[in-house]
Amino acid sequence: MAAKKLYACRKFFRAAVNKSHGENLPVMPSMAQGELKSSVLNSKSPIASRFRMRQKIAEHRKSLPIASVEKRLIEEVQKNDILIIVGETGSGKTTQLPQFLFSAGFCREGKMVGITQPRRIAAVTIAKRVAEESDVELGQRVGYSIRFDDCTSSYTRLKYMTDGFLLREALLDPLLSRYSVIIVDEAHERTVHTDVLLALLKEVQRARSKHEGVQTKAGDEIGVKRNGGVLRVCQGRKVSPLKLIIMSASLDARIHVEEKPGDILVFLTGQDEIESVERLVKERLEHLPEDKRKLLPLAIFSALPSEQQMQVFAPAPTGFRKVILATNIAETSITIPGIRYVIDPGFVKARTYDPSKGMETLDVVPASKAQSLQRSGRAGREGPGKCFRLYPEREFEKLEDSTKPEIKRCNLSNVILQLKALGIDDIVGFDFIDKPSRGAIVKALTELRLLGALTDDCKLEKPAGEQMSRLPLDPVYSRALILANNQFNCLEEMLITVAMLSVESIFYDPREKREEARTSRNHFASVEGDHLTYLSVYRESNEFLEKRKTESSEAKIDKIMKKWCKDNFVNNRSLKHARDTYRQIREHVEQMGFNVSSCGNDMLEYRRCLAASFFLKAAQRQMDGTYRALESGEIVHIHPTSVLFRSKPECVIFNELMQTSKKYIKNLTRIDHLWLAELAPHHYKTDDEMNDLTQDDCFYSVRDGTPTEANVKGKLFV
Ligand code: CDP
Ligand code: MG
Numbered sequence: 001m002a003a004k005k006l007y008a009c010r011k012f013f014r015a016a017v018n019k020s021h022g023e024n025l026p027v028m029p030s031m032a033q034g035e036l037k038s039s040v041l042n043s044k045s046p047i048a049s050r051f052r053m054r055q056k057i058a059e060h061r062k063s064l065p066i067a068s069v070e071k072r073l074i075e076e077v078q079k080n081d082i083l084i085i086v087g088e089t090g091s092g093k094t095t096q097l098p099q100f101l102f103s104a105g106f107c108r109e110g111k112m113v114g115i116t117q118p119r120r121i122a123a124v125t126i127a128k129r130v131a132e133e134s135d136v137e138l139g140q141r142v143g144y145s146i147r148f149d150d151c152t153s154s155y156t157r158l159k160y161m162t163d164g165f166l167l168r169e170a171l172l173d174p175l176l177s178r179y180s181v182i183i184v185d186e187a188h189e190r191t192v193h194t195d196v197l198l199a200l201l202k203e204v205q206r207a208r209s210k211h212e213g214v215q216t217k218a219g220d221e222i223g224v225k226r227n228g229g230v231l232r233v234c235q236g237r238k239v240s241p242l243k244l245i246i247m248s249a250s251l252d253a254r255i256h257v258e259e260k261p262g263d264i265l266v267f268l269t270g271q272d273e274i275e276s277v278e279r280l281v282k283e284r285l286e287h288l289p290e291d292k293r294k295l296l297p298l299a300i301f302s303a304l305p306s307e308q309q310m311q312v313f314a315p316a317p318t319g320f321r322k323v324i325l326a327t328n329i330a331e332t333s334i335t336i337p338g339i340r341y342v343i344d345p346g347f348v349k350a351r352t353y354d355p356s357k358g359m360e361t362l363d364v365v366p367a368s369k370a371q372s373l374q375r376s377g378r379a380g381r382e383g384p385g386k387c388f389r390l391y392p393e394r395e396f397e398k399l400e401d402s403t404k405p406e407i408k409r410c411n412l413s414n415v416i417l418q419l420k421a422l423g424i425d426d427i428v429g430f431d432f433i434d435k436p437s438r439g440a441i442v443k444a445l446t447e448l449r450l451l452g453a454l455t456d457d458c459k460l461e462k463p464a465g466e467q468m469s470r471l472p473l474d475p476v477y478s479r480a481l482i483l484a485n486n487q488f489n490c491l492e493e494m495l496i497t498v499a500m501l502s503v504e505s506i507f508y509d510p511r512e513k514r515e516e517a518r519t520s521r522n523h524f525a526s527v528e529g530d531h532l533t534y535l536s537v538y539r540e541s542n543e544f545l546e547k548r549k550t551e552s553s554e555a556k557i558d559k560i561m562k563k564w565c566k567d568n569f570v571n572n573r574s575l576k577h578a579r580d581t582y583r584q585i586r587e588h589v590e591q592m593g594f595n596v597s598s599c600g601n602d603m604l605e606y607r608r609c610l611a612a613s614f615f616l617k618a619a620q621r622q623m624d625g626t627y628r629a630l631e632s633g634e635i636v637h638i639h640p641t642s643v644l645f646r647s648k649p650e651c652v653i654f655n656e657l658m659q660t661s662k663k664y665i666k667n668l669t670r671i672d673h674l675w676l677a678e679l680a681p682h683h684y685k686t687d688d689e690m691n692d693l694t695q696d697d698c699f700y701s702v703r704d705g706t707p708t709e710a711n712v713k714g715k716l717f718v
Pocket of ligand 1: 064087088089090091092093094095096125126129335337
């Protein structure tokens with residue numbers, strides 16, 4: 001072993017010297033390994049520094065707890081079809097195991113190891129790290145695929161991706177035949193995609209082992225899913241078994257406390273909170289003496305563009321301490337080196353869905369015990385650390401033990417549509433790990449029927465349902481794009497709308513400059529509502545960009561764009577992200593054969609399209625100035641950030657319902673209430689039409705806010 005290492009080491013050194021300098025350094029065959037190393041390490045050439053870096057990485061890899069069990073792990077994978085690996089965060093599961101599998105030959109004959117992550121950022125950063133450790137270019141042997149960003153090639157053998165991405169891939173290749181191993185990582189997070197994936201992977205595994213060795217051709221059926229639907233071969237090849245590895249983090253045994261210099265990690269609930277704390281920290285710093293100002297606040301949350309997310313991983317400049325303001329993204333899926341202190345206020349923003357009301361809300365709720373332990377475990381990964389919990393100890397005892405799995409608290413329409421597209425018809429009988437309530441399933445099926453994705457007997461509607469399942473968007477947004485293309489001739493506008501709605505906050509609203517911000521954004525504001533306002537922002541920024549594109553370098557354009565955003569109180573990061581998203585969804589719809597055309601200045605056409613798309617989220621003004629959401633009957637208020645906050649139109653559609661001190665609706669457009677009955681006649685009727693209905697049709701009046709004949713099929717108004 002030692003001799004082999006020495007040889008490899010020499011060979012590298014010699015080749016390096018010859019290539020880079022042409023010098024003929026004396027590398028004598030008799031040279032001892034130690035001498036050779038020291039001459040390499042002392043050299044200042046770029047090759048030598050690369051060599052040093054490689055050596056550092058190798059040492060780091062060797063020092064990880066997982067390194068000592070490599071052989072045993074590989075044996076276990078070979079022996080077992082399903083393996084569950086539980087290990088402390090940071091022990092090397094995510095970065096090392098796939099590399100072990102590669103070395104052990106699991107990627108022969110073009111096969112891949114796929115590793116799923118619940119979060120996009122984790123898929124990207126870990127793939128980058130593993131590419132670096134393997135000394136390959138990202139996107140070659142090691143790559144990642146996340147929604148709107150595919151960084152893989154035909155050479156990719158280790159593929160990191162989100163669990164949602166793999167689920168989508170199963171639509172195209174139901175047997176996932178290019179994978180020899182699939183690792184479902186962070187399974188303890190229990191995202192809805194992870195839950196569904198696990199059930200699905202079991203079926204795929206069963207079919208693949210049953211037909212092992214059989215030569216197939218495209219279109220062959222080689223298995224029937226327990227819940228209906230067939231597993232069909234997408235590309236002809238010999239069937240090989242699939243290994244399934246499920247990994248999760250164990251909770252740390254709590255930590256020996258000793259204060260030392262080190263970075264700080266603060267858990268906050270979302271972008272807004274992070275940005276205001278970031279500003280606060282910066283402001284406070286200005287009041288500190290010069291020598292105490294060496295604190296560098298950095299933000300990380302999932303809506304942040306990747307390049308900016310990466311900044312938290314870079315070491316702080318000498319003498320500085322980093323303070324990282326993060327959402328629960330930093331709980332398990334990413335490891336930020338150098339953290340010694342954790343500040344945990346004990347809250348988390350959770351999306352909850354109430355199936356009885358059909359409402360999704362984004363609430364700030366107490367974190368669970370498991371989450372709090374996980375957060376504290378992020379301090380002192382590489383040395384002693386300390387966690388400050390900003391709540392009394394007795395409150396900790398009251399917390400729930402663990403977070404409810406997402407599948408029990410989210411809108412299921414997206415995942416059910418995917419299951420339907422995978423050919424799984426019996427959703428109620430599907431092998432979920434934690435079965436969502438029947439009510440939630442029925443609600444989602446109803447919604448999908450109303451959106452035209454499923455037929456009345458809950459089969460996939462073709463082509464609309466099929467198209468909707470292929471777009472990486474919530475079904476309601478996919479429907480908006482389809483309608484914009486087929487019926488309203490405003491696909492260009494709707495693409496911009498969907499992209500702008502996909503970012504958390506497009507406007508930058510510093511608390512202390514709210515009025516100034518409002519004035520400088522006035523020219524974007526449309527009396528028709530927020531969607532048109534977003535359109536103006538996008539278009540104006542685009543025009544601004546186009547004009548300068550020819551005359552400036554990319555870096556310069558970036559700079560002037562930043563200034564434009566600052567002057568207009570627009571969030572530069574969000575706008576960039578929206579532009580990127582626009583480009584990617586556009587590619588998707590073009591691939592589906594859509595022709596991207598614009599309705600020009602015909603904003604009536606566009607607003608009608610919004611009404612036709614978001615009819616399930618319509619609200620009508622009441623006598624007292626509050627609004628009634630027509631679907632749930634709930635009393636809601638227009639959010640102060642909406643351009644319609646003051647004008648209070650009679651009827652609106654909205655995209656988001658948020659519960660804080662009150663129930664607020666956000667992202668609104670004014671519509672004519674008669675459009676609802678005209679554009680969604682299966683759901684709304686006018687008084688006149690009501691006369692023609694029979695008792696069985698079951699519509700009810702929402703005109704005065706009190707349903708007269710409560711029923712499920714539809715709503716009557718006017
Ligand atoms: O999956 P697990 O939590 O067990 O660990 P991992 O993500 O494989 O990380 C192992 C080690 O690699 C961490 O302790 C970090 O020191 C390092 N790492 C890194 O430096 N940069 C990354 N992007 C990921 C991991
Ligand atoms: Mg991991």
